[in-house]
């Protein structure tokens with residue numbers, strides 16, 4: 001209380017100048033506000049008191065931000081700097097860093113505060129480095145030097161043996177992360193009467209780069225049948241999807257991947273990345289076993305370069321046998337269990 005009173009008195013003396021802007025980072029998960037954010041607003045309010053020569057702003061960034069604006073204003077925030085980016089999850093800290101640093105550079109707050117949470121501990125040093133400013137982490141008390149309005153920060157030092165008082169000289173914004181459960185929680189009794197500055201549409205390039213990067217990563221992780229060394233391929237001879245476990249069992253026994261003809265993909269029995277042929281993947285494994293596949297040209301163009309081809313088909317006239325190194329004429333429901341048995345018994 002004393003600190004707030006001192007600050008207010010000092011603030012009145014210099015109220016003819018631009019208001020001191022304290023910006024608070026609102027940490028949230030998809031629109032659910034984190035407790036540390038209430039505390040950061042509470043800390044900012046205890047610095048400003050009731051003086052109108054201060055302004056409290058809040059950055060709300062990432063997916064689900066817009067829905068939080070009213071709640072943040074009710075806590076006594078005058079201005080929201082909104083980055084409602086539905087493409088950006090809160091944990092994408094590298095992208096958040098660049099966008100938040102850019103907004104801070106444009107708005108030039110004097111002080112930037114946030115919770116010393118896991119997220120805050122990762123995000124704030126990055127932002128400080130980007131802006132070339134100082135950061136004091138894990139603060140337990142804040143006050144303002146009355147004339148210069150530099151932050152005076154208290155934090156434990158030397159393993160908690162002493163309480164250090166730190167001033168961040170000559171840098172702006174002065175940044176600090178606040179130890180959790182130390183600062184008063186902002187009460188949310190106010191009216192949501194602040195102003196929203198919406199920056200949400202101002203980072204299209206960042207959005208494109210981020211979403212493209214994500215797609216490239218997903219592509220990289222996607223299963224690639226073309227790289228498989230051995231493949232058990234299954235065709236319409238399997239009858240129904242309920243019979244596919246037999247094919248999985250054979251593939252598992254020999255450590256092979258599963259491929260398929262197009263009709264099975266069209267039925268939705270297997271994912272499209274497993275289709276072999278003209279409109280699917282071209283494969284060239286060292287072992288290819290065709291189970292219940294007729295050998296239509298559109299399929300064989302995708303597998304005829306395989307090193308060893310084994311075909312199982314109940315029709316001795318099936319074209320697939322023309323490509324096979326070894327052909328087994330028979331019912332796959334009898335042949336495959338025998339096959340598995342032979343392999344398992346060595």
Ligand code: FAD
Pocket residue numbers: 234235236237238260261262263275276277278279280291292293294295296297298299302312313314315318330331332333
């Ligand atoms: P089928 O031709 O019906 O053959 C089933 C086989 O199973 C038969 O030979 C039968 O004797 C045998 N069988 C039945 N029961 C048993 C049993 N119990 N035991 C053992 N054998 C049994 N197809 C692809 O695969 N890949 C492609 O990329 C592709 N691209 C296409 C593009 C175009 C533009 C078009 C028009 C078609 C394309 N097709 C493609 C489809 C292709 O023409 C064939 O229709 C398809 O390959 C046939 O699949 P299949 O061998 O599983 O079925």
